[in-house]
Amino acid sequence: MSNDADGLADLHWMFDMLHHIDVGLVVLDSSYQVQLWNSFMENHSGVSSSIAKEQSLLTLYPELDTGWLRQKLDNVFGLKTPIFISWEQRPFLFPFKSYRPITGIADKMYQNVAIRPLSSPDGSIKQVCLVVYDVTDVATNKMALSAANHKLQRLSQALSR
Amino acid sequence: MSTRVLICDDSKLARKQLARVLPTDWDVEVEFAEHGQDALDILSSSAFDLLFLDLNMPVKDGYETLEALQSFEQAPAVIVVSGDVQPKAIQRVKDMGAIAFHKKPASSEELRSLLLSLGLMTDSDDKESKPTVAAPTAAEQFTLNDCLQEVSNIAMGRAASVLAEMLNVFIKLPVPTVNILEVGELQMALDYSVKDDSCSAVSQGFVGSGIAFETLLIFSDSSFPDMAKLLGVTEDITRELETELLMDVSSILVGPFMAAIGKQLNIDFSHSHPMLLGQHVKIADLINVKKATWKRTLAVEIVYEVENYQISCDLMLLFTEDSVPTLENLLSFLVEEDE
Numbered sequence: 443m444s445n446d447a448d449g450l451a452d453l454h455w456m457f458d459m460l461h462h463i464d465v466g467l468v469v470l471d472s473s474y475q476v477q478l479w480n481s482f483m484e485n486h487s488g489v490s491s492s493i494a495k496e497q498s499l500l501t502l503y504p505e506l507d508t509g510w511l512r513q514k515l516d517n518v519f520g521l522k523t524p525i526f527i528s529w530e531q532r533p534f535l536f537p538f539k540s541y542r543p544i545t546g547i548a549d550k551m552y553q554n555v556a557i558r559p560l561s562s563p564d565g566s567i568k569q570v571c572l573v574v575y576d577v578t579d580v581a582t583n584k585m586a587l588s589a590a591n592h593k594l595q596r597l598s599q600a601l602s603r
Numbered sequence: 604m605s606t607r608v609l610i611c612d613d614s615k616l617a618r619k620q621l622a623r624v625l626p627t628d629w630d631v632e633v634e635f636a637e638h639g640q641d642a643l644d645i646l647s648s649s650a651f652d653l654l655f656l657d658l659n660m661p662v663k664d665g666y667e668t669l670e671a672l673q674s675f676e677q678a679p680a681v682i683v684v685s686g687d688v689q690p691k692a693i694q695r696v697k698d699m700g701a702i703a704f705h706k707k708p709a710s711s712e713e714l715r716s717l718l719l720s721l722g723l724m725t726d727s728d729d730k731e732s733k734p735t736v737a738a739p740t741a742a743e744q745f746t747l748n749d750c751l752q753e754v755s756n757i758a759m760g761r762a763a764s765v766l767a768e769m770l771n772v773f774i775k776l777p778v779p780t781v782n783i784l785e786v787g788e789l790q791m792a793l794d795y796s797v798k799d800d801s802c803s804a805v806s807q808g809f810v811g812s813g814i815a816f817e818t819l820l821i822f823s824d825s826s827f828p829d830m831a832k833l834l835g836v837t838e839d840i841t842r843e844l845e846t847e848l849l850m851d852v853s854s855i856l857v858g859p860f861m862a863a864i865g866k867q868l869n870i871d872f873s874h875s876h877p878m879l880l881g882q883h884v885k886i887a888d889l890i891n892v893k894k895a896t897w898k899r900t901l902a903v904e905i906v907y908e909v910e911n912y913q914i915s916c917d918l919m920l921l922f923t924e925d926s927v928p929t930l931e932n933l934l935s936f937l938v939e940e941d942e
Contacts, residue, residue, distance in 0.1 A: 517851075521765050523858035526877050531846035554876045575876065 466536070466553075466574030469560065472519060474498045474512075477569060486538040486551070505537065518557045518570050527555040529581050540578055552581035605630040606723070607650070609679065611642040611668070612657035613778060616745055616753045617707065621655055621684060624711040629724045639663025643671055651679040653723060656701070658685040658692065659756065659776050669699040680723070684709055686760030687776050689767040707757050747901075747927070748781040750934035755779040755903045755920070758863035763907065765859045766852070770833045773910040784902045792904065793821065793886045793917070803845065804880040804889050805853040809861060811872035813929040816922040818861070820853045822915075824883055829912040846879060853877050856907065856918060868933050899924050 460467060461481045469478035479494035487494075489502065500508050518525050527535060529552040538551040554577045560569040608631045612618045618635050625631060634651075636642035640663040642654065654672075658665035665683060672678045683696045686707040693704045703721060705714065718724045756779055763774040784792060804821045822830075830848050831840055838844065854877070865872050881889050901922040908915045922930060 517769065517855075521769060521855060521859075523765060523855060523862070525854040525858075526850055528846065528850050528877065528879060530879050531843055531850055556876060 464576075466572070468499070468572040468574070469569050470499055470515065470572065471569050474500055474515060476502065478571075482574070483536075487536060503536065506535070511535075514557060515570060518559050519567055522559050522567050524556055524558040527553075527557070529554055529577050533581070535572075536574060541576060546578065547582045547586075548578050550578075551576050552578045605632045606652045607631070607679075608633050608653045608655065609636055609642060609645060609651045610634070610655045611636040611639065611660075612655075612684070613638050613660040614657075614749065614753045614756065616749050617657065617684075617756075620708055624709055624714050626711065626715045626718065626724060629718070639665065639668035639671070642668060646672070646675065646679065650677050654679040654681045655684050656681050657707075658683060658687050658696070659778050661778055665696065666699065669696060669701060673700060680721075682717070682721075686757040688760050688764045689774060690764075691767060691773045695773075707760070745935075747931050747934060750937060751901075751903060751930070752779055752781045754864060754867050754934065754937070755781070755905065757867065758860045759905050759907075759918075761863040762856050762858075762860035766855050766907075769855055770909070772833065772912065775908040775910055777906050777908075779903055779905045781901070781903050783899055785899050786897070789900060789902060789921075790886070792902070793889070793919075801883045802886055802889075803849055803882045803884070805849050805877050806880045807853070807857055807877040808875040809872040810874075811865075811870040812868075812933070814868075814870065814872075814922065814926040814933075816920055816926060818857050819880070819889075819917075819919040819921060820849075820856060821886070821889070821917040821919070822849060822852075826914040826916065829909075829914050833909070833912065833914070842882065845882065849879065850877060852916065856916070860918070867937065870933075897923065901927055901930070 460478075463480070464482060466482040466486070467478060467480040468476060468483055471477055475496055475498055476494045479489070479491040481491075483489070483494070484491055494502055500506065500511070514525055514527070534550055534553040535555050536551075536553065538553075540546045540548045540551050543549075554575040556573040556575075558571045558573065559567040560571050562568050606629070608625070610618050610621050610633060612621065622633055622635075625633070634645065636645055638660040639656075642656070643663070645651075646654070656665050656668060663671070665685065669681065669683075672681065678700075681696075681701040682703045682705060683693075683701045684705045684707055685692070688706050696704060703717060705717060719726055759776060759779060763776055767774050782788075782792070801824045802821050803824060804819060806820075807818050809816055809818065827840055827845055827848065830852065831844070834848065834851070836844065836848075857877070861872060861874070901924070903920040903922075905918045906915060907918065
């Protein structure tokens with residue numbers, strides 16, 4: 443009995459941790475229905491977990507590039523291997539506002555996304571997990587650096603002429 | 604009379620592993636060949652009943668060997684044992700006369716049931732174990748390179764199979780090379796393998812159980828048009844689209860490769876998000892950035908090519924110097940487990 447209570451307590455803190463970790467976590471089943479929508483996703487999207495759950499991600503976010511995302515998700519299900527999306531190919535998957543709206547430079551949150559297959563006890567893949575990282579600082583720094591380099595290059599070209 | 608069996612594989616570890624898992628109650632006489640030409644020389648001087656043949660080998664690979672065997676009057680039955688598990692590879696060797704295909708590494712139960720189903724041996728009650736091959740001598744030592752090459756070989760086949768499935772193509776697989784390289788040597792190796800002037804690269808870091816390494820996937824920029832064609836992209840190739848193609852192919856080649864390596868070493872590696880290291884840059888610029896931080900690296904290099912397309916990419920696994928002793932230790936367990 444006490445073992446059960448311990449198990450439940452473990453589950454509770456683990457779930458608390460997953461829910462409040464500062465990384466977006468979304469679990470989808472094979473028909474893209476949302477199974478988990480953690481508090482990072484709730485707070486940045488304004489969509490509560492109870493509304494997001496049991497809805498298709500594609501209907502929840504009709505502005506997502508459906509064909510493109512579907513292909514990515516299907517590849518993860520089919521090929522059973524994680525697929526990564528970088529902010530450099532697509533600045534963001536979910537249209538979230540930047541975390542620091544006042545002192546930050548960017549309006550939108552730049553995101554790196556990993557889509558990972560989740561294996562069930564029998565080894566088959568029935569769910570995938572989307573892990574959404576906020577990389578706004580990295581992205582704005584890299585863009586500022588490359589803009590500065592570009593400017594320097596133009597200046598040096600103008601000087602040598 | 605005992606069955607005469609020839610095992611042809613360029614990896615000493617793979618030859619030994621296969622000889623070990625042959626059924627102990629099977630009356631056989633085993634000989635070894637190091638590559639296709641070696642096997643053909645042996646086969647033309649004496650008759651064998653069965654040939655276990657690897658596909659990716661130097662000098663003469665498995666396909667060339669199968670082709671040459673077609674003109675033999677008394678060719679042995681051929682079972683291909685390879686890490687290349689692409690469906691097209693399996694179909695191709697069967698079309699060329701192989702009677703069966705088995706994925707590497709073979710276990711004794713799997714091999715036994717395969718041999719029984721092919722009627723190459725009969726299930727005798729007499730399972731008295733009989734040494735099929737001479738016990739390994741002290742001289743038979745496996746170097747880190749031997750082991751790492753064979754582990755990479757198996758992982759490379761798994762990764763190619765997943766990419767082949769996604770693109771519906773045949774991936775040509777080479778023999779992985781393993782070397783300890785200094786900074787300058789790594790640059791030379793890269794220069795040599797990527798002939799084009801400019802390239803794009805994605806890097807991803809891995810760490811686990813005291814082993815740290817980076818994978819470096821390098822595309823020559825001339826690969827992009829064909830890659831876009833294969834993925835059914837009709838739009839103009841923009842910089843973003845190229846990044847997308849790079850990230851996708853890198854996910855698909857590196858993910859299964861690492862899963863296969865991790866499974867063999869029994870490590871669940873943590874990995875970083877893949878990072879775009881450079882786009883349309885000179886190969887020298889890729890490595891220069893990191894010049895100060897390391898002196899030597901253990902490098903595994905695999906060049907993947909897609910048949911009938913202008914696509915080639917270079918996958919490098921670069922282990923840190925301090926990972927080498929741990930890796931050596933883990934790989935030595937791998938050899939012992941077979942015994």
